[in-house]
Amino acid sequence: MALLRIDGSHGEGGGQILRSALSLAALTGRAVRLENIRARRPKPGLAPQHLTAVRAVAMLCDARIEGAELGSQTLEFVPCRPVRAGDYALDVGDAREGGSAGAVMLVLQTVLLPLALAEGTSTVSLSGGTHVPMSPAFDYVLDVWLPTLARMGLRAELSLIRSGWYPVGKGEVTLTVQGGRRTLRALRVEDRGVLQSVTGRALAANLPAHIPERMAARARAVLAEAGIAAAIEPAVLQAACAGAGLFLTARYDHCLAGFTALGRRGKPAERVAEEACVALLAHYRSGAALEQHLADQIVLPAALCPEESLFSVERISPHLTTHAWVVERFGLARVDVRPAENGTGLVRIRGNPAGVCHAHP
Numbered sequence: 001m002a003l004l005r006i007d008g009s010h011g012e013g014g015g016q017i018l019r020s021a022l023s024l025a026a027l028t029g030r031a032v033r034l035e036n037i038r039a040r041r042p043k044p045g046l047a048p049q050h051l052t053a054v055r056a057v058a059m060l061c062d063a064r065i066e067g068a069e070l071g072s073q074t075l076e077f078v079p080c081r082p083v084r085a086g087d088y089a090l091d092v093g094d095a096r097e098g099g100s101a102g103a104v105m106l107v108l109q110t111v112l113l114p115l116a117l118a119e120g121t122s123t124v125s126l127s128g129g130t131h132v133p134m135s136p137a138f139d140y141v142l143d144v145w146l147p148t149l150a151r152m153g154l155r156a157e158l159s160l161i162r163s164g165w166y167p168v169g170k171g172e173v174t175l176t177v178q179g180g181r182r183t184l185r186a187l188r189v190e191d192r193g194v195l196q197s198v199t200g201r202a203l204a205a206n207l208p209a210h211i212p213e214r215m216a217a218r219a220r221a222v223l224a225e226a227g228i229a230a231a232i233e234p235a236v237l238q239a240a241c242a243g244a245g246l247f248l249t250a251r252y253d254h255c256l257a258g259f260t261a262l263g264r265r266g267k268p269a270e271r272v273a274e275e276a277c278v279a280l281l282a283h284y285r286s287g288a289a290l291e292q293h294l295a296d297q298i299v300l301p302a303a304l305c306p307e308e309s310l311f312s313v314e315r316i317s318p319h320l321t322t323h324a325w326v327v328e329r330f331g332l333a334r335v336d337v338r339p340a341e342n343g344t345g346l347v348r349i350r351g352n353p354a355g356v357c358h359a360h361p
């Protein structure tokens with residue numbers, strides 16, 4: 001079959017196009033050629049996190065790869081066998097001399113679905129940044145993304161060995177995936193139901209204990225003003241450099257929503273707390289089911305379900321529409337993203353009725 005060409009400058013033009021194309025190439029056996037990788041980012045091409053994702057998925061399906069170098073804007077990726085479950089270890093820091101705090105959760109998201117749909121149990125050890133900007137934090141994946149996938153029938157467990165923050169990274173997580181040629185269940189949450197609880201963790205590493213305590217106290221106060229009682233625990237983590245963040249999970253009758261804010265030098269703990277609470281309250285007031293990040297991160301699993309998924313989303317992000325475009329390029333699903341009331345959106349994903357097509361010889 002001819003190489004499927006994917007233009008990495010489409011829409012959001014970031015790393016997600018590459019990662020989803022890699023997952024889908026491994027799942028379907030389709031050879032891909034990515035061009036203009038991360039063309040809309042200030043430093044285009046493969047960064048350490050993306051290069052690690054390429055190497056990771058290549059290991060799963062013995063792919064032949066060309067262009068897998070830092071800064072490369074073109075990549076050919078030819079899967080040579082179906083995905084094999086097994087024990088894998090990857091370190092984002094290996095992708096660049098001097099190391100990297102590249103987001104391991106994004107690498108994890110790239111390998112999870114291929115492993116979940118392969119026969120057998122896998123363990124993946126990942127090192128790098130576990131709580132870094134512009135990516136799902138460990139806590140988000142643990143509390144929101146994986147439990148949502150569990151509702152769709154996917155079984156995986158995640159544990160934190162050591163947290164990793166910008167700029168040093170060196171965190172470590174372990175993922176265990178119970179694979180199998182299963183059919184994923186569609187996600188149908190047009191209506192989220194009632195807010196049942198808000199919980200959270202105020203985390204800090206290599207910083208004084210008053211920092212997580214102040215984040216937790218401010219978050220409780222902001223949410224209480226809005227009439228929401230939240231159980232937020234302060235905690236101190238092990239790490240190779242300083243870092244702090246607040247992670248909130250809102251549990252509705254029919255869905256979960258996660259909100260993250262990270263600290264940095266000079267940013268008061270209270271401001272970190274307010275940022276996460278503002279995001280939670282914006283979603284709460286929107287009335288929609290999924291928050292914007294979960295919506296874009298659920299497109300790929302939903303595209304693999306034979307049944308139709310349908311959910312409302314707080315806001316239609318460029319990540320969401322770009323992700324929809326990538327899965328459509330593989331011909332696996334039709335994704336319809338429609339604006340709805342007050343800036344929210346409604347997403348309908350009609351997966352391939354035959355399930356994933358394993359096209360390997």
Ligand SMILES: Nc1ncnc2c1ncn2[C@@H]1O[C@H](COP(=O)(O)OP(=O)(O)OP(=O)(O)O)[C@@H](O)[C@H]1O
Nearest residue numbers: 014015016017038041134135136140260293296319
């Ligand atoms: N606070 C957050 N909580 C949960 N997920 C997040 C958060 N911030 C970003 N993400 C997710 O991280 C992903 C980032 O994708 P993106 O294409 O920007 O990738 P990237 O590899 O970081 O790229 P680039 O450096 O090219 O921006 C998206 O799926 C987005 O929803």
